[in-house]
Amino acid sequence: MSGKAKRSGGDDIKMSDIARHAGVSPMTVSRALREPSTVSEKMRRKVDAAVREFGYLPNRIAGSLSSKRSNVVGLIVPSIRNSLYANMIQAISDVLRANGFHLMIANSGHRLDDEEALVAALLAQRVCGLVLHNTTHNKRVRDLVAKTGVPVIETGNLPAEPLDMAVSYSNFEAARAMTAHLGRLGYRKIGFVTLPLRDNDRSKERRRGYFAALKELGLPADPSLVLEAPGGFSEGADALVRLMQTHPGLDAGFFAGDVLAVGALFECQRRGWAVPGRVAIASFDDLDLLRHAVPTVTTLRIPRHEIGRRSAELLVNRLLGAPPERLRIDVGFEIVQREST
């Protein structure tokens, strides 16, 4: 836990100073700043003048303590680095800001224990709402959320029983749909490359979707067609090469995550394997990159931005007074058929 530090140089001006200089009571200053309409124009002008003269910045810490309200929302993502989250974060940040809220952000590094520690820390900071990308949580997280009653949004998957509200798509359905799509296109030996499965409900659901589709297609469920790889270009390339070696007849690869598919595509370019002639490639998540690569890559469009926007909107509504309501919003997904399949 450790150190915090003394705020230095502040010749801290406070509300009572402004009040004195404006010749009004502190309460009037407080009101003039927060609910200008409840104060006469004369007062408001006096207050505004004093505020400007001294460059006064209200102390929101004091305000929050006093009012028992906070205007900070906490967000925990597995990794900040990932551009998928970045889209969502941007959307959340924009909606929050438009409504006068701020965003405190932390990354759990895909570790449930870290998520737990961060949830506790954010709640200690008395955030007024929480957005969690993860949908499986330690018991203490569930307890804390229940006990404090903070509104929570889960965004990474559609859990059967959300903690509170969930805004997401079904990883299972998405992976199933893409696999089925490949089947419809005539591919028969479809490899599946997944992100690490440990502590990751999204990955597990995607794999489940893949197998479900195979079954529906009447194709054999061959575990050796499934490879687990951390995200990244090289990892995608490696995975494809390994699959091609162990399964010479492989006709398609479905890369369920990150930039794996692009890595595989580049590998094909290097080796002169025609895509989709020699092997078809499908991806997950509509990175800009996939639309511009040569050939363009078939993928699943997940509305990350919309997930962020709607999450923040729901949170803001609740914070502004909407009654608590267990919600489970499916934003859906879309198969984007391109040249690579």
Next chain:
Amino acid sequence: MSGKAKRSGGDDIKMSDIARHAGVSPMTVSRALREPSTVSEKMRRKVDAAVREFGYLPNRIAGSLSSKRSNVVGLIVPSIRNSLYANMIQAISDVLRANGFHLMIANSGHRLDDEEALVAALLAQRVCGLVLHNTTHNKRVRDLVAKTGVPVIETGNLPAEPLDMAVSYSNFEAARAMTAHLGRLGYRKIGFVTLPLRDNDRSKERRRGYFAALKELGLPADPSLVLEAPGGFSEGADALVRLMQTHPGLDAGFFAGDVLAVGALFECQRRGWAVPGRVAIASFDDLDLLRHAVPTVTTLRIPRHEIGRRSAELLVNRLLGAPPERLRIDVGFEIVQREST
């Protein structure tokens, strides 16, 4: 500004409750939690037991108000979406967290007025430190920073006169070095594609560096070789095509930002232009993508992660008591020569 909202369901347990149940004074609880070593083991155990029993979460808002210290650092970036920033943010976040600090994040959308509003808002939240990517600021920002005395780090460029501390590389030198590098490789007609210049000191410095290098190379400074484009694949592709049309003899393109270079590279693949045979391509910032594309792309490695890490470390040191000191740390850059030039 608008609404905040009432924290609902909290059956808020406070320190005095814990104290009562542990049979000690509130002060002892406070100490047991913050400086366990100053409290006898017996007391500590009693306190810990009560804390666990009730799932007590100290209220940091109250703590901050009382101690006049905060453990939240504010960060303002032009855009959260951009993966370059994402690397830096991740590093900042990790270092802060390891030292018990939290990160409040906001994006200015490249607008100085928004930056100003956000700085004010973050200071009102009484952040204990600030990281700004921008290095040109409105007057009010400079005033606020001076008046409040919060430690500030600027990271986007090396300003001649930092507000406080700066951790960055020189955009001017980097662009100059790459342009000179292209010159050394024998390219004589080098196009330059820049991100928007408005309110953006980084872009302007890069363009200055480009022209400086041309001069040193004894090449003519032809303004029509410079194109301004928002970041993006298509924009990079368009820019290259336009340059090739207006300057048939163009032998190299230096794309100073974002994914412009990759967009251009893809365009070359589509048109069958050999890279670097027909035209060479150089980029700015070492995105993973550039190392894996076919051909691999020559670029400038900017240590974004290191910038974030060192920024956070400097901030933490200062917050932990290091004396204020105007610093200007140049983390440098590196030219990465690859196949595309």
Next chain:
DNA sequence: CATTCTCTTGGTATCGCTACCATCCTATAG
């Protein structure tokens, strides 16, 4: 013209914690 009502303004008591100082206890020295 008295009375009631509404709209503004101000006073006071917290909000939950920490700083600071006083007190107490135990250990060591004289």
Next chain:
DNA sequence: CTATAGGATGGTAGCGATACCAAGAGAATG
């Protein structure tokens, strides 16, 4: 055995705002 230092505890007074209620000033009503 008394004196004294030093560590461990507790009491009290804020931190800087807001909630809540009381009071005053006009406006509207009978």
